[in-house]
Amino acid sequence: MVTRRVCCVDKCKNTNSGCVKxxxxxxxxxxxxxxxxxxxxxxxxxxxxxxxxxxxxxxxxxxxxxxxxxxxxxxxxxxxxxxxxxxxxxxxxxxxxxxxxxxVSSEPENEISASNNNIDVLHDNTFINEVKKLQSEITVLQEKLKLSDGKVINAQITIDNLNQQLSDSFAKLKVSEMELSNEKLEVKVLSSQVDEFQHTISFLELEFESTQVMSKIKKDMNGCKFYTGINSFERLWTLCNFVIKFIPPQHSLCKLDYATQFVITLIRLRLNLTMQDLAYRFNISLCTCSKYITFWLHAMHKTLVPAFIRWPKQENVRKTMPLCFRDRFYRCICVIDCFEIFLDRPTKIKERASTFSTYKSHNTVKFLIAITPQRYISYVSKAYGGRISDKFIVDDCELLDKLILRDIVLADRGFTVHEAVSLQNAELKIPSFLGKRNQLTNLEVEMSRDLARVRIHVERIIGAIKQRYSILHCTLNHQCTDLSGTDEERISIIDQMVNVACALYNACPSVVPII
Structure with missing residues (x-):
């Protein structure tokens, strides 16, 4: 039988296991x-x-x-x-x-016990000293531990304070983020309001500009003449009311009234402003502005042109004949000439060839104009290509049908249409040709001078029309020559512009003085 061994010290029963031996x-x-x-x-x-x-x-x-x-x-x-x-x-x-x-005998045991007692005392003192030393070290360590515990407690308090401050700062940060988001929303709302206000301001500015243009036209005679070419607002208002009588009533959804639309059309003819500029000035769309101008050009062509461009009677012309015509050209009924307006180069070859003018070296359209001796425009032909000769235009247009017996027509050297005019029992007078001769006779020179002196008025009127309505003085889009309207009344935009400009010129006092 194997027995477990135990420590023999009193009250100790440790065995040989683990860290104990x-x-x-x-x-x-x-x-x-x-x-x-x-x-x-x-x-x-x-x-x-x-x-x-x-x-x-x-x-x-x-x-x-x-x-x-x-x-x-x-x-x-x-x-x-x-x-x-x-x-x-x-x-x-x-x-x-x-x-x-x-x-072992009793005597040696007593000696050994005595020596053992001395050794025990010696070892007990050493043990006590060691225990005291250990106790003092333990005391020092406990004091250090207390100090360290105090520091730990202080550090823990500091950490708690820092955590509290951190939590407070996080809470403040969340609050500031919420405030920032609210401020951003407010900024968006304010920016949208600012945009609306700016749009309203721009709209009011445009309205103010349009009303300002109309106020200048109404109050200032020079402003009226600058914007419309009409020298007084009363005459402008009279012409507008005259045209309104022959057009349908204004629709209630129209943004601008008829008077403003009429002024827009005149400004387009007078200053040659772009459609976009006019749309900005009067706060309308580009499409609406184009529709207004097209409508009023057609309306003025239907009303003003028949009223102001009329062929005069022979008796009326002779009663008011100017002095410069009475001596040699008393029976003069009109002075004719042709003028040209530049066009963009057409895309189609046929149109490009028919509109190219060798005299101007450019693509043009040509019109025949006739004025009375009283500087009044009596006839304007339709548009012809720049390639067409003056003789062909006279033969093709309706001017010859208006001539009667003993009428005299004054023209330039290019109008060699004596036969066509003679067939109407009228007479054509043009400057004399030198031909194969060395010089002209005295009578021919005198006649040519007198003819040039009176014929120059037609060129002055042509220049005045182009100067007053600058749209005729610039290069127009070739699409203006496209015909529009019904089959019975097909007429191009450029025909309407030229005829309306001539009618408006007749509605105002002539720039050429009557002598």
């Missing part, structure tokens, strides 16, 4: 007696073998003799009675076959 008695007799003296096992039972005695490592400070916890073990290490240790030793001894013989 059991040590046997030393073989040296002196050290063995010292061990036994410390362990208070000098008198063993007769049946106990000394080889079975064991001491655990807890009772050693050095490896000399056991000195620690010999009177009893603390609660942490466990308490065991000495009797229990002896019982276990007896059990171990009973397993042996031979009993222990007590060969």
């Amino acid at each position: 059991l040590f046997a008695l030393p073989k040296d007799s002196l050290r063995r007696q010292q061990w036994l003296g410390k362990l208070k096992l000098r008198k063993l039972r007769c049946n106990t073998k000394i080889e079975n005695v064991r001491v655990c490592s807890i009772h050693f400070v050095t490896d000399w003799v056991p000195t620690c916890f010999l009177d009893g073990m603390p609660e942490k290490l466990g308490e065991v009675r000495a009797a229990d240790a002896f019982e276990e030793l007896d059990v171990i001894n009973n397993t042996q076959e031979e009993p222990i013989e007590n060969t």
